């Protein structure tokens with residue numbers, strides 16, 4: 092911690108109540124974070140950006156942000172910090188490491204972690220943040236890279252009602268829905284439950300259409316019956332895994348874009364850890380995790396998660 096930031100932390104008074112955030116630090120400028128940070132710059136926020144990938148920082152600087160050389164430096168003048176990092180260890184390092192956010196950030200700043208991580212990691216960062224005199228919410232997102240670019244993400248937020256209301260002021264610039272799920276960690280918990288159900292229903296849809304095809308059914312006819320019957324779900328109706336059944340979804344574009352199989356597999360791993368810790372029984376979630384791990388093992392990791400249909404067909 093620099094002398095300047097120590098003095099700031101001692102003398103900057105707590106600021107309670109709603110107020111506008113003027114200086115934002117953004118950490119993690121990858122597929123999602125790059126678009127989110129750009130959207131904040133476009134909306135007029137004064138942004139300081141950091142990523143371990145220097146090229147990602149340069150690209151944000153060209154878009155109008157200031158660059159920083161580590162997370163602590165990016166955060167020292169910020170009244171809000173938003174992070175969008177790959178997974179558990181990156182979030183811990185970025186918040187609590189030697190050059191981490193908690194080593195420099197101003198008293199009462201609001202920290203918003205939008206990465207998808209284990210709810211226990213959010214709880215731990217929340218405790219460390221409180222000890223350092225700063226506020227923390229977890230705010231993972233649903234919606235992929237296109238929603239990040241269009242500013243139409245859904246945020247699932249865990250934290251106090253007051254911190255949620257403050258975070259919402261900025262998150263509405265990045266998403267069309269910002270939902271308060273409960274205390275710190277519940278944003279992540281909500282995201283993991285949704286994605287586990289999505290994985291299970293996608294595999295179920297892929298199985299049903301694979302069986303239908305083996306039985307000689309036309310996929311579009313089968314879809315029209317399922318989607319007006321009790322088997323209907325989001326995967327069968329709006330994101331069908333069979334090429335050509337629904338236009339403009341990844342399955343109709345060689346499974347490009349969308350939500351990667353590697354990311355779905357990661358989320359299922361987080362759900363599995365959370366279930367083990369809480370002794371919840373998730374037999375289908377565990378099986379879905381293994382099916383997606385096998386799908387990845389056969390080289391489908393970078394394709395959209397609906398590619399599990401091709402895996403079940405033995406197309407590898």
Ligand code: NAD
Pocket residue numbers: 118119120121122123124141142143144147162175176177178181184185205206207208232233234235236349350351354
């Ligand atoms: P990504 O790998 O493209 O980006 C992560 C960025 O973090 C990279 O640029 C990396 O260099 C940077 N980074 C890693 N460690 C760092 C550190 N210590 N300090 C600073 N920067 C660091 O990942 P993404 O696709 O942008 O996803 C980010 C998060 O959002 C993940 O948790 C993911 O599960 C979640 N998510 C992704 C999608 C999607 O469709 N891509 C959708 C919903 C949620």
